[in-house]
Amino acid sequence: MAFEVDDIDESRAPLLDHLIELRTRLLRAILALAIAFVVCFVFADEIFGFLVRPLTAAFPEGEGKLIYTQLYEAFFVELKVALFAGFFISFPIIANQLWAFVAPGLYANEKRAFLPFIIATPLLFTAGAALAYYVVMPTAFRWFLGFEGEVGGLDIEALPGTGNYLDLVMQFILAFGVTFLLPVLLMLLHRAGIVTRAQLAGARRYVIVGIVAIAAIVTPPDPGSQLILALPLLILFEGSLLLMRVQERWMGNSVEDDAESEGLSDDAVDPSESV
DSSP states (O other): OOOOOOOHHHHHHHHHHHHHHHHHHHHHHHHHHHHHHHHHHHTHHHHHHHHHHHHHHHSOTTOOOOBOSSTTHHHHHHHHHHHHHHHHHHHHHHHHHHHHHHGGGSOHHHHHHHHHHHHHHHHHHHHHHHHIIIIIHHHHHHHHHTTOEEETTEEEOOOOBHHHHHHHHHHHHHHHHHHTTHHHHHHHHHHTTSSOHHHHHHTHHHHHHHHHHHHHHHSOSOHHHHHHHHHHHHHHHHHHHHHHHHHHHHHHHHHHHHHHHHHHHHHHSOHHHHO
C-alpha cells in the first residue's frame, strides 16, 4: 500500500504566500510613512507654527515665548512634529494596506459589517482632535497662564519649553482622538455578541464614573478640559446605545427575512410530489 505525502514546500506554500503578502503590505505602509515624514520635515516649522497658535492666542497680545534649554531640543522637536504629522497624513494608506491584507479572509457580510466602522474611525478621531485643538487647548492654556503673577515679591512668568509644549499638545490630540473612538469599540463589542445594549444600559452609572475617571487621567489637571472631554463621551455613549437599538432591529429583520426565504424554498419543493 502506497502512501502519498505532499512535498514540504507545497504544504507551506499558502503560509509563505501570506507572509510574502504581509511583508509587501508592511513595506508599502512603511514607505508611505517615510515619504510623509520627509515631506512634513521640510514643512516642520509651518506645522509646529500651526500647533503653537492656541498658546499664542492664550498669551496677551505681543507677549509669550517658547524656549529650549538643550541645544538639540529644537531639532528633536522638529523630528517629532514631522513624525507626528507624517503618521496622520499616511494613515489612510496604512489603513488601506491593512484592510487589503485582512479583507480576503472575510465573508461578504463581514466586510459589509466592518465597513461602517472603518469609515467612522478616522471621522471620530478627527472630531476629537479638532475639539482638543479648537476648544480644549485654548481654554486649558488660558487657565494655566492664570497662575502667572507675583508670590513673595517674585514674579512668576510662564516660559514653556518647546519639547514640553509639543508633548502636551500631542497628549491633548491623542487623548481626545482615541477616546472619541468609544462608539466604535462599543459597536464592535455589540456586533461580536460580547455585550448587549441592555447590559450597557444597566451599567450606565458605572460607565459614567469610568468616563469621568478617564477624563481625569488623560487630560491635564484642570477641571475645564476634563469636563469638555467627559460631556462628549457621555453623549457618544448614549448615541451608541441608540445605534445598538437600530442594529438589533436591523439584525432581527434580516433574520426574519432569511427564515421566510428558507420557508418559501421548502414549500416550493414538496417531498410527496418528488416520489
